[in-house]
């Protein structure tokens with residue numbers, strides 16, 4: 110059992126924490142964003158770079174965030190303030206809080222589409238698909254309808270607020286326990302069907318045979334940004350979750366399990382999507398944000414009982430998204446509770462509403478409002494643009510600053526003291542200290558510099 114420093118809440122058990130942290134990590138990032146990014150960035154080469162980023166950068170940064178959280182028992186801003194009082198470091202925490210609101214704003218829009226898909230599947234829209242165009246029409250009809258898109262966005266945001274209102278144990282922990290394993294099982298079923306389709310080889314080779322000639326600076330940024338996004342890093346979500354841990358909870362194995370589970374789900378999602386994708390005429394891997402929504406109904410249609418599994422899958426995906434979105438909102442809420450003295454209720458209502466409003470242009474920018482569907486200059490939809498700025502850049506910069514902070518300002522010596530309270534074993538700790546001091550900042554810095562050089 111945990112002993113929190115104040116009445117702000119704590120996890121009921123360590124398993125509860127690992128599941129909640131895995132619940133934060135596993136979400137749309139794995140099933141929606143990972144295949145989208147892999148498809149846009151050339152397939153296997155991206156996947157390989159992604160896996161390296163998770164192992165050598167993501168995992169150390171995850172352990173660093175959990176350590177800072179457990180040490181300070183604070184939200185990101187409060188945590189930096191406690192470890193480096195009255196310095197500019199608190200702004201790194203503030204950037205994280207801002208990033209949390211913005212990511213939540215468009216995350217909720219995409220999660221709304223999954224809810225819409227539960228209804229579409231159950232009502233038979235995807236039964237006996239005659240031509241893949243039918244799926245495309247259903248999808249663009251759904252996301253392009255302003256009333257539907259906004260209503261689904263509002264519904265998902267309301268669900269998120271409802272769970273976060275319940276507080277750490279009552280709300281967040283309970284949800285994750287049973288549902289993640291079921292999502293995993295349906296995903297396995299999808300993979301089996303997808304790789305046994307006629308013509309699956311093409312997709313498998315796209316996904317597994319790296320072609321490095323297509324790799325650019327953007328590929329690296331996308332892979333690293335995706336690693337941070339998927340593991341919920343770079344904005345203090347894991348600082349906040351770690352802050353509800355007690356000194357006895359094992360940090361290292363928690364970090365390892367969370368990364369493993371998260372990566373497994375993402376890789377499986379790729380195996381479900383790409384083989385099927387190449388068997389569907391008219392669909393390209395570079396499709397973008399709609400990719401999984403256009404591919405998945407076609408696979409379910411070829412599975413006996415597809416209606417049932419399809420609806421179940423989208424339901425579980427919506428729940429997986431919920432266990433992630435609550436961690437986004439929780440960061441912001443914890444900040445206003447700890448630092449501004451707000452009640453949980455007030456923080457949830459005000460900040461959930463702000464995130465909803467910020468998400469309105471993302472909800473309308475998929476056909477409903479032309480100007481938002483393709484922004485001038487950047488040539489992207491509002492949603493894609495926000496995702497690039499906050500989901501890729503902001504998280505990457507946040508993770509860079511966090512590794513500099515833990516490696517050089519707070520110091521790995523002090524961080525290791527904290528880690529050793531629960532993990533006396535040291536080789537991993539020493540390796541971690543090297544990675545967080547040298548490899549993480551250098552690699553992240555190099556990728557950013559390379560990208561800047563490439564664009565100017």
Ligand code: PHE
Nearest residue numbers: 134136137138338339341433
């Ligand atoms: N990791 C979550 C997902 O993959 C998204 C997320 C990002 C959650 C950042 C919290 C913080 O869906």
